[in-house]
Amino acid sequence: MMTGTRDLLLDLAATRVQTRGYNGFSFNDLARDAGIKAASIHYHFPTKADLGQTLAERYRKGFAATIGAAGDGTPSDALGRFVAAFAATLDQGRMCLCGLMGAEVRDLPDSVAIEVAAFFTFCQQWLEAVFTRAKAGDAATSARHTMAALEGALMMAQVARDPRIFHDVAAEVRRAIG
Amino acid sequence: MMTGTRDLLLDLAATRVQTRGYNGFSFNDLARDAGIKAASIHYHFPTKADLGQTLAERYRKGFAATIGAAGDGTPSDALGRFVAAFAATLDQGRMCLCGLMGAEVRDLPDSVAIEVAAFFTFCQQWLEAVFTRAKAGDAATSARHTMAALEGALMMAQVARDPRIFHDVAAEVRRAIG
DNA sequence: TCGAATCTATCTATTACTAGGTAGAATCAA
DNA sequence: TTGATTCTACCTAGTAATAGATAGATTCGA
Numbered sequence: 001m002m003t004g005t006r007d008l009l010l011d012l013a014a015t016r017v018q019t020r021g022y023n024g025f026s027f028n029d030l031a032r033d034a035g036i037k038a039a040s041i042h043y044h045f046p047t048k049a050d051l052g053q054t055l056a057e058r059y060r061k062g063f064a065a066t067i068g069a070a071g072d073g074t075p076s077d078a079l080g081r082f083v084a085a086f087a088a089t090l091d092q093g094r095m096c097l098c099g100l101m102g103a104e105v106r107d108l109p110d111s112v113a114i115e116v117a118a119f120f121t122f123c124q125q126w127l128e129a130v131f132t133r134a135k136a137g138d139a140a141t142s143a144r145h146t147m148a149a150l151e152g153a154l155m156m157a158q159v160a161r162d163p164r165i166f167h168d169v170a171a172e173v174r175r176a177i178g
Numbered sequence: 179m180m181t182g183t184r185d186l187l188l189d190l191a192a193t194r195v196q197t198r199g200y201n202g203f204s205f206n207d208l209a210r211d212a213g214i215k216a217a218s219i220h221y222h223f224p225t226k227a228d229l230g231q232t233l234a235e236r237y238r239k240g241f242a243a244t245i246g247a248a249g250d251g252t253p254s255d256a257l258g259r260f261v262a263a264f265a266a267t268l269d270q271g272r273m274c275l276c277g278l279m280g281a282e283v284r285d286l287p288d289s290v291a292i293e294v295a296a297f298f299t300f301c302q303q304w305l306e307a308v309f310t311r312a313k314a315g316d317a318a319t320s321a322r323h324t325m326a327a328l329e330g331a332l333m334m335a336q337v338a339r340d341p342r343i344f345h346d347v348a349a350e351v352r353r354a355i356g
Numbered sequence: 357t358c359g360a361a362t363c364t365a366t367c368t369a370t371t372a373c374t375a376g377g378t379a380g381a382a383t384c385a386a
Numbered sequence: 387t388t389g390a391t392t393c394t395a396c397c398t399a400g401t402a403a404t405a406g407a408t409a410g411a412t413t414c415g416a
Contacts, residue, residue, distance in 0.1 A: 005395075023201040024285035026371065039373080040396050048372065095281065099330075102337045103273065103281035107202035117337050144343055145327055145350045148334055152277075152326030159280045159295050165322055172323045183361080204405060218362050220407065 006044045009034055013055055018094035022052055022101050022108060049109035052101070056115035059097040060122055070126045075134035076177045079146070082127065083170050086150045090166050095158055099151040123147050134177045142176060149173050184222045187212055191233055196272035200230055200279050200286060227287035230279070234293035237275045238300055248304045253312035254355045257324070260305065261348050264328045268344050273336055277329045301325050312355045320354060327351050 012033040016025035027048065031038040045051040066088075067081045089096055098119040105113050127143035136142060153169035190211040194203035205226065209216040223229035244266075245259045267274055276297035283291050305321035314320060331347035 020285040021199070021201065021282050023199065024282065027373085028370075036395090037397065038371095039398080042373065043395060046373090099333065100281050102333050103278050104199050104202065105337050107198040113337075120334055120337055141346050141350055144331070144334070145347050148330030148347050149323055149327040150330065151333060152328065152330030153322065155277065155280050155329060156298055156322070156326055159283050159291075159298055168319050169323050169326050172319055205407090206404075214361095215363065216405095217364080217407080221361065224407090226406065 005034065005036065009041060009044055009051075010055060010058060013051055014059065014097060015094070017052075017055060018089070018097050018100060022104055022112065049111050052109065052112035053115050056098060056101065056112060056119060060115070060119040063119070064122065064126075067126065070129035071133070075130050076174075078130045078133075079127075079174060079177050082123075082130070082146075083150065083174055086154060087167070087170060090154060090157060090163055096151060096154055099154060102151075103155075120147070131177075136177060146173050146176065183212070183214065187219060187222055187229075188233060188236060191229055192237065192275060193272070195230075195233060196267070196275050196278060200282055200290065227289050230287065230290035231293050234276060234279065234290060234297060238293070238297040241297070242300065242304075245304065248307035249311070253308050254352075256308045256311075257305075257352060257355050260308070260324075261328065261352055264332060265345070265348060268332060268335060268341055274329060274332055277332060280329075281333075298325070309355075314355060324351050324354065 009030065013025070013030055016029060016033070027038040027041050031041060034041075041051075045054065063085060066085050067078075070078055072078060073081075086096065098116045101108060101112065101116045102120070105116060108116065124140075124143050124147065127146055128139045131137075131139035131142040131146075149169055150173060153166045157163050157166035187208065191203070191208055194207060194211070205216040205219050209219060212219075219229075223232065241263060244263050245256075248256055250256060251259075264274065276294045279286060279290065279294045280298070283294060286294065302318075302321050302325065305324055306317045309315075309317035309320040309324075327347055328351060331344045335341050335344035
């Protein structure tokens with residue numbers, strides 16, 4: 001109720017991107033989902049790049065809100081929240097929005113690519129803070145390794161249509177902090 | 179010389195897919211690369227799905243040839259060869275062909291998706307054999323974790339335009355086997 | 357002369373995007 | 387309070403460009 005068409009479009013576009021990718025959906029697809037005409041989408045988002053950029057920015061902020069502060073709880077708790085956020089995405093049958101767009105990065109408008117990169121920079125810093133607190137090996141390396149494993153596992157689970165592939169890797173990732 | 183147009187198309191298409199993805203290139207792009215007309219590509223590959231399927235199959239076989247048998251050398255050697263194959267891809271400024279297509283999997287023709295899945299099945303079995311020999315924890319889990327980290331790191335390095343992200347993770351991955 | 361390989365020309369569908377218009381709500385000056 | 391104006395959110399109808407694909411003619415080497 002009163003959600004507003006703009007937010008509805010953002011929600012529907014996020015679903016599209018997280019399953020088909022930026023190049024895998026059109027304004028026509030989105031219009032059909034939303035029950036309006038394709039041309040009307042341009043009223044809310046002048047270009048597809050504007051939509052993609054807004055999508056990536058919103059995703060980063062939503063993700064940040066979901067996982068909370070890197071300093072909240074024990075390092076193990078924090079890492080658990082991070083992994084859980086990825087698991088929740090998988091449970092919805094989706095890929096990480098920025099993970100999927102990240103794969104397409106060379107084919108993305110610059111404005112979108114920049115916003116995708118910002119998501120990974122945010123995650124790197126967040127995880128680095130957690131691993132620094134945990135004092136377990138090199139924090140920057142652990143952060144990169146964790147992020148890479150989660151993104152890769154999400155993709156592999158999608159290809160094999162088997163969520164257990166992700167959950168198996170996720171359990172291993174959590175083991176990095178006792 | 180004498181490479182044959184078909185192989186040339188395969189080489190050029192592989193480059194396209196590994197940078198832009200399956201949905202990120204057209205027969206027109208490919209025709210321009212090869213110096214022939216777009217319609218002529220259909221002589222060699224009736225449909226784009228045929229091309230994509232052939233590409234993924236060829237990639238798996240080439241990858242298998244590059245890394246050799248899982249039983250060759252010490253487990254550490256074998257893992258080193260596996261990681262080196264990914265590093266070589268990165269050095270060419272490319273993504274893993276099946277990693278990129280894997281991200282797009284829901285938007286791929288079935289025949290292509292099946293071949294992409296076969297690549298991951300092959301890698302899983304190969305790595306599992308290596309970790310089984312190394313007797314380091316659960317082999318299946320280690321194999322999944324290794325593969326996920328390498329694929330994710332390749333993507334992240336591409337997004338950040340910083341190969342060190344991959345090499346950092348790669349070093350960590352190799353550490354799994356002394 | 358046969359057939360492999362490539363061409364020209366065309367098709368249908370779809371892409372992102374634009375132009376111009378409209379119903380209705382909100383705003384605001386007299 | 388009224389009437390003029392402007393804004394919001396959508397519409398129809400189109401653009402040029404591109405997509406993958408096809409039919410049939412042409413070229414050319416063995």
